[in-house]
Amino acid sequence: MLQEPSKRQKNDHCPLQGRQIQARQKTDGIRRLKKRSEKRIMNPAFVIPLLFAAIVAGAWMIGTYNKFIKYRNRIEESLNSIDVTLKRRANLIPNLVRIIKGYSDHEGKIFQEKTRQLGMLSDPERVEEEQKIARNIGGLIAVAEAYPDLKASSNYLELQNSLNKIEQDIQQARNRYNGYIARFNTLVD
Structure with missing residues (x-):
């Protein structure tokens, strides 16, 4: 009985030839896998949705980046608006002091000193001092109410109207600033 030689026995007569066949089979398998994966990747049904998703994400x-920049710029703009309005109010204070000075010298000196000190303060101190000045302006106007001649003066009335308008502008600028801060914080969250 003749037995058929096993694979090992077949390759035993030329071991190099068997290894070459195995290597060729492996490379053929790898080539087939590459072709299949290339077909999948280059398939328009795969590429088009992937490209669309990349465009949408970009x-x-x-x-989103532009929204952050827009709100940052609006916050800076509204903060500058508050500063400008506060400076306008500070510029009116010497006029108010000059008008009231003849009627009540003590209050005039206080406001002149406060206005001078305001320019030398840092931001947190300045905010606190601005609030004190706003309260003191109300007190100064109340003092002016005690002097009927002053109250009837056209300069005083014009100045008081200007101060009221500036106070409204300050409030609007602060509301706008707070609104932009709230929107920015919502965007961040």
């Missing part, structure tokens, strides 16, 4: 990132 547009979203750019839009």
Whole structure:
């Protein structure tokens, strides 16, 4: 009985030839896998949705970045608006002091000193001092109410109207600033 030689026995007569066949089979298998994966990757049904998703993600990132920049700029703008309005009010105080000075010298000196000190303060101190000045202006106007001649003066009335308008502008600027801060914080969250 003749037995058929096993694979090992077949390759035993030329071991190099068997290894070459095995290597060729492996490379053929790898080539087939590459072709299949290339077909899947280059398939328009795969590429188009992937490209669309990348474009949408990029547009979203750019839009979000632009929103952050927009709100940052608006916050800075509204803060500068508050500063400008506060400076306008500070510029009116010497006029108010000059008008009231003849009627009540003590209050006039207090406001002149406060206005001079205001320019030398840092931001947190300045905010606190601005609040004190706003309260003191109310007190100064109340003092002026005690002097009927002053109250009837056209300069005083014009100055008082200007101060009231500036106070409204300050409140609007603060509301706008707080609104932008709230929107920015919502965007961050």
